Amino acid sequence: MVRNRAMCVVAVLALVMVGVGVSALADYCYVGQSSGWLNGRGDYDLIQLGLRGGVRYLLNVTVPWTADFDVMILDSDGDIVARSSAGGIGEAEHLYFTPLFGDTYYAVVYSYTGSGSWTATLSRSCS
Numbered sequence: 001m002v003r004n005r006a007m008c009v010v011a012v013l014a015l016v017m018v019g020v021g022v023s024a025l026a027d028y029c030y031v032g033q034s035s036g037w038l039n040g041r042g043d044y045d046l047i048q049l050g051l052r053g054g055v056r057y058l059l060n061v062t063v064p065w066t067a068d069f070d071v072m073i074l075d076s077d078g079d080i081v082a083r084s085s086a087g088g089i090g091e092a093e094h095l096y097f098t099p100l101f102g103d104t105y106y107a108v109v110y111s112y113t114g115s116g117s118w119t120a121t122l123s124r125s126c127s
Contacts, residue, residue: 028058028123035119038069040112045108047107047120049073056098056125060109063091067114074106081105085112 036045051057063069071093072083082097099105109118 005119010021023071027126029126030125031122033050033119033121035117036109037117038067038109038115040115041111041113043115044108044110044119047065047105047109048083049105049122050121051099051102051105053101053103056096059097060091060123061093061096061118061120063087063092063093064088064114064116064120067116068112069093069118070112071115071120072108072110073093074101076104078106089114 034047038045053055059070059073060070061071066089068087068089068091070083070085070087070122073081073095081099082095084095087093106121107122109120
């Protein structure tokens with residue numbers, strides 16, 4: 001499903017690894033942020049990520065209180081390397097992952113149910 005659309009997205013949002021050192025959580029440093037809107041069940045947005053191998057990342061996605069959005073990370077071939085669907089309606093998704101290799105990855109924010117705006121914040125381990 002996502003693999004076929006991954007290269008056809010009109011507006012791919014890029015989060016560039018800058019490591020500015022602003023603390024997102026106690027042990028994580030802010031990398032970047034992106035936001036978007038999903039129009040109901042099955043809709044999704046892609047965020048292009050340039051990640052380093054061996055670095056632990058945290059992706060937090062806030063969702064509307066009336067929706068249940070899920071998040072997954074795809075490698076450059078479109079294969080799922082991490083996913084989170086633990087949150088319920090109105091609950092943020094939190095996804096920890098450590099890529100083996102530095103490469104371009106894609107975060108997919110997917111509507112399981114509902115519509116509305118989302119905000120994704122990417123942080124990396126500071127240590």
